[in-house]
Amino acid sequence: MQPVSARLFIDQELTAGLVVRLEPPQAHYLHTVMRLRQGGHVAVFNGREGEWTARLGKFGKGWGSVELVEQRRPQADDPGIGPWLLFAPLKRARIDFLAQKATELGAAVLWPVWTEHTAVDRVNQGRLRANAIEAAEQCGRLTVPEVRAALPLGEALAGWPDDPATAGRRVILCAEKGAAAPIAEAAAALRENGCTEVAILTGPEGGFAPRELDGLVDLPFVTPVGLGPRILRADTAALAAFACWQAVAGDGRQPPHHRD
């Protein structure tokens, strides 16, 4: 198989011979960062039709095109659908970071939810998606997480057990206080009970409001978990919970299938 040194997400149907114009940032990245030249090869994926080898046509710092050659990995090669992440929006560097890291760790959905103590007042959904795409390109995924529009937490959870999209999906609540099983124990117990679909829910820097936390814990589809004895920043908590779920009950148990 043709070795490649870069991967691009291209939101089009992929077929052999297709010529795709590069977006200016893509061309810039391939030319200036990766130092690729005409005739070089990259991998391309669209989230549905596997990964394809593509050959670079003429291109420069901000323009150019690639021509699709052949499929190199089937879509089934992707480890598949990971946990969702519901998170209170954070300030700029931390929300960028969170979108990137959750994507690397296999998130299927990134869903910002407004909580009582959330300290930012808008979410740039396009920027979240750009971060998710960049991380998906880098980490070898064949999909990009779906980025949902921000909703108040109550609205996001209101239809949870009845909505076909979320029914049966357990919410793992990262709780800073109150009764909660340690996450490794909770994840192992859910795995034993056949639970494979979860959404990890994390609060803002100030934590959940006490009555908000009480209300969440009372919901029948919520499992509160503890993340140990220290106070974690909101982004650390989200990433730690995500990594632990994947390691104990998710696709973290699969071997690396890259660099071999």
Place this chain on the structure above:
Amino acid sequence: MQPVSARLFIDQELTAGLVVRLEPPQAHYLHTVMRLRQGGHVAVFNGREGEWTARLGKFGKGWGSVELVEQRRPQADDPGIGPWLLFAPLKRARIDFLAQKATELGAAVLWPVWTEHTAVDRVNQGRLRANAIEAAEQCGRLTVPEVRAALPLGEALAGWPDDPATAGRRVILCAEKGAAAPIAEAAAALRENGCTEVAILTGPEGGFAPRELDGLVDLPFVTPVGLGPRILRADTAALAAFACWQAVAGDGRQPPHHRD
């Protein structure tokens, strides 16, 4: 107990009545960020003598002092000695991030190690320590991780089994390829065997060199682990491995003892 809204690390012996001059950044932080005023209270720790309540004297944006009142938590209240992190140095934002997150997750030692593919050529040890202190203040720890001077990886490991400081401490190698147990499985097995002291070792953005990885895997005190099917960035890998170890075999199994 006097409620406090900020914590300060002060590297001095702590006794009741002691008056400590604030460093300009500390005074700035308390005055401008936390909006505290004379007579307000903060918590103070030095890594050895627990946490103390301190009262703010006269102070302004870049000057001032605090007077120690009484001990509020004994040193034994700290969850104790966590894993070490040996890591190939990364570029600025990522190494800052790594030092902060590893501190929040309970690292006892932060030790930069040069590997074959490491792409940065110096480490600012003072900056690493400043990041560790800031994170320790924020997360409620009673200690600050020891930040070691950077060494070539081979030198750091050369005396490992014979050095009293490292003898018996298992090295958990985050391996991007080759035979490696998934981290949750490896951590549970080590825990079953009574292993409580580990050092987590992560490579640079380009990964370990093949012969470097082969050499590491051959060392009798090294356990290679896998972190799942995707290619994680170096900082993500370190954070994920650290969080998983703490959750499965470390103090992540303790309940939160804060915000109650």
